Amino acid sequence: MQRRGHGPRISAALGALLVALLALAAALGATANQSAAATAAADSTAITCGNRVSIGFAAPVTGPAGPLGQQMARWGRFAETRWNRTHRLDIRLVLGDTQLPDTAQAVRVAENLASNEQVLAVVGPAGSQEVQVSTAPFRRGGVANISGTATATTLTAGSRRGFFFRTVPNDAQQAARAVAYMRGAPLRARRVVVIDAQNSYSTGLADAVQRLLRRAGARVQRQSVNESTVTDFSSVVARIPNDTQVVYIPWQLAAKAQQFGEQLRASGRNATLFGGDGLYSPEDFKLPGSYVTAFPVALGHPTIRAYQRGPGRGSSDLFGLPSFVAVEIAARAVERACANGEATRAEVRGFINRTVIPRAQSLLGFRISFQQTVRPPLGPGDMRTPAQYIVYRISPNGQFVKVG
Amino acid sequence: MGSESDRPVLPEPDGPQVGVDEWVASAERLRDRPTGAAGVLRRAEQVVTPPIQLAIFAGLAALVPFWLGTGDLFTYGIFVLLYVLLGLGLNTIVGFAGLLDLGYVAFFGFGAYMYAILSSDHYGIHWPAIVTVPLVVVTTASLGLLLGIPSRRLLGDYLAIVTLFFGQAFVVFVNATNPVVAGTGLTGGPNGIADIDPLRFFGLEASTRTQQYYVLLVSAVLILTGLHFLSESRTGRALRSLREDPLAAGAIGIPVNRLKLLAFSIGAGIAGFTGCIFGTLLTAVTAGNFDIPILITIYAVVILGGFGSLSGVVLGSLVITVSFQFLAPENPQNNARVLFYTLIGIVIVLLVRSWWRVALVLAATVALGLVVQTIVEAVAPSWTGGPVVEGGRLGDVIEGWVVIPEGHPDFGSVAYVALVVAVLALTQLRRSRRIFALPAVAYLAAVVWETSFVLQPAVARWILFGALLVVLMNVRPQGLLGTPRVEIV
């Protein structure tokens, strides 16, 4: 009885398979030429500027990177309100939540922003992996994006020329600064341990610093620990040789770095801790005698104080500051493109590429313009002035003192 | 599509039957016939058979790209279908065979990474999709087989832990271990593998969102058909008996171990296939795409839709994806606000049976709110009049109704704790007394929303999700379209 039932069933199944594949082939063939046409259209579609234009803002507002994304969103909105107070053409931020580390959300946000015709430029996304996956959707939509936090050096290797820009110096620059300081007085480090935190940001920095130190002849031991899941670093500490001079920890969770440092000291090891800009967080990381590099910021600038009094509620959230600058750059470009009442995305891209913000107006403390050619460690999309990372030392009472 | 009714609806007899008491039999038929919404659904299921359901689904879905722009198509179309596919695979393991697999997302990741390694610039290998995809599916299915082998010795919860370890081990391997093979790290470490080739076969390429959507749709239809046939076959029946009681199934001669391996392989194969397509959608894969939050979403889809129900997976995916997007921080908070207040309304309707009582409770809530607002305004004005976050048109109405203090930042936390205590206390009250406490609790919920939840919508979403799981398991553990189970311990 059963066997007789199988025959017609199998042919039905194969028939269905054949029909489905044919339907798929038809669908694919029919929609084959849409992509090229779509790009050309999006690039040169002119929208009327009117009184208000939209700028996309992609940040990881929720998820494990939520606190960082919210910092960026606060600075972004701060830029929005300040611009709208002093300019006739208002900007409106269209928020996209990229939920790092799931890059699928970044693609979703990129697709949404790119297909939103009103959006002329995008600020973000935050993570380097997110920039990688959003490149294709943004390119198809013809929209430029300016990131305030994506630091991977390969992003400006040349393939994103004219589309991707960033208002932070890249990992190669930070690594060079860190190594230069480590090798000089007073550290004169020749025995270093580099510990990455198993994420994209720290691995990039760790690789770069390790390479530069080894080239300079220092002895470098490389380790790796997952800063978010590991709670007890004592076994990591146990592997560090007693005669180590510097431990380089380009981590993002300052609290975990503090715990690591305490366990290091408790074990009797005196190595100096040296961190990246992820540890620039005086509330959480305050091990005396440690060093931290931070990207350049005009600390005394009145805008920063205004932020502290306003949305910052006391803290300066410096991690999100480059996003403010990015919004400013986008707004200026859009304003110039809208001079004749209409703007296209291609126009805005061009104006962003030719941005010049004089030193006095720049929150970064130096004149902002974008690199056009590949000149390591810079590439097209990096800021032209080789940004000098600042080195801070933590004093005995927990203060960050600028030493270089 | 594949959800079996557990009680056949017997046709009415057309004449007197021997040995049957007519009056008793008709009373039994009346009692057994499901009423209300569930009854309508069950009777509809008799008419709209699975093939028709599939046809309707496929037809509507095929028209979607004509309605939605690229951005919405990606969010609502592609994401929904992606989770349908993943849910179908998980449903095979957990729903059909009853094996709790908490490492399912690792199969998904394995498929994606393997495809990425074979068809990208990473090693410079660019094998065509017609070769890579079947290879990946077969390899992932074998991996599922391997994982299934220990499942023979491990009971339910132990299997859950072992599979969870396997899932975590995959993420750690791909992210941190990244062994150097043939000159480069195999999996690209935290940066993953980028520049993945799009799907290409017979000269056709799926590079636009519409094309990728159709690939996913056709795959979903095919897999749904295949699983339906599986479910209706002898193997499907054997799997169901395995799920209900493995010991009894083994005792009557069903090859329990082989079926477990089969379930794991099929589920893993489906996940591997979905992984390939996922890689081409994003053009880059990293470890973060295959971690616990994704696993939770897939489980939410299957739990909501009902274990063992194929149409449930489709429905679950639709509900979860659309509601998550609806509640995303990017949309105006009014979306979430409307949904939340509607939720309060639904809870009131479910707790209070008759319609006039529901109206009474709602009126009492509104009145209570106005009364409290007036009192507070008169007595301590600083405790009200605070700003309504992104209220829009509803803002004025809410401002006049809900007490939102200004300058008391801890109020939200205290109100939240009070709400949790109040809700727990409410469940302990007798049904007749509940109706009196309900307006106060409903108003408190509104206050908590405006002072606490709306400021951290993502966290509120997870809190409500957790509460929803607990309530769902208490009230309707079989999900929307599943069948109720009784476990004999």
Add this chain to the structure above:
Amino acid sequence: MGLPLFSVFDTVRELGWTGAVELFRNGLALGSLYALIALGYTMVYGILKLLNFAHGDVYMVGAFIGFGVLNAFGGSPAPTIAILPLIVLMFVVAMLGAGVLGVVIERFAYRPLRGSPRLTLLITALGVSFFLQNSMLLLFGAQFRSYQSFQLGSDNPAAFEPGPLFEPVFTIAGVNFQRIQLVVLATSIALMVALTLLVAKTTLGKAIRATAFDHEAAAMMGIDVNRVIAATFFIGSVLAGAAGVMFGLMFSQINHFMGFYAGLKGFTAAVVGGIGSIPGAMLGGLLVGLVESYAQGYLGGQWSDIAVFAILIIVLLVRPTGLLGARAIQKV
């Protein structure tokens, strides 16, 4: 970063005896925490056959309660009352608070579902876990809170001198054993001994054992099953709360997510030692702690997690009932 297979032997040699003892000390301290958490899991599983995912979050709440008490008295480095009574108070309040929380969870989330299929219970436990974690996130925010226990009671906190908790008490093979590690070890052992005595010698313990064996028969013998189950949850959660405070004192940084992995490792420890067996949970906890410590020390962060998972999976495959567990007879 390649396969370190051969370099493992080099690392072992480099670290030598000092390293081995240091890793052993770390493993013991960490393992004591896992053992305490595992005890809670094993007791609840023994009596309800329920994998209480929310147990790790009870541990997290205990840590936060301890933090609250610490800050209520001025916090590190100079609290307003003496260190020893402060720590005792932290323990007592956190243990009671966690115990109450455990009882509440059982009463409202699990009791209505008694007799439901395992999957339903598991999903409910997951729901409670999400609810707890995110409630703490809502109330306290995402940033880490620090006990700052390194400087607690220190004479010279500015110079980063360790306080009495981190003072070395004695030294073996060049490795310092800090006071807090010994305190944690001693307290854990004391609690475990107390629990063993409770279960073996008291009436309540007998009732717990009876209920774990068969609910219906125990009820027929006149045991109030509901109360016994509530007591079990209370005891398990009390231990978790103690573990939470110990974590805070040893490692300082707490946040809402800390319960997830700790709970997972704790359950693994319970399973590895033999679910339902109290000495098994202790043994399992210490084993997991030592394996983790040595794997991290000898293999490094890239392979350590995988090694730990692999070892635990192998133990489970070779002895599914755990090291000290009884052979489970499945009733038909």
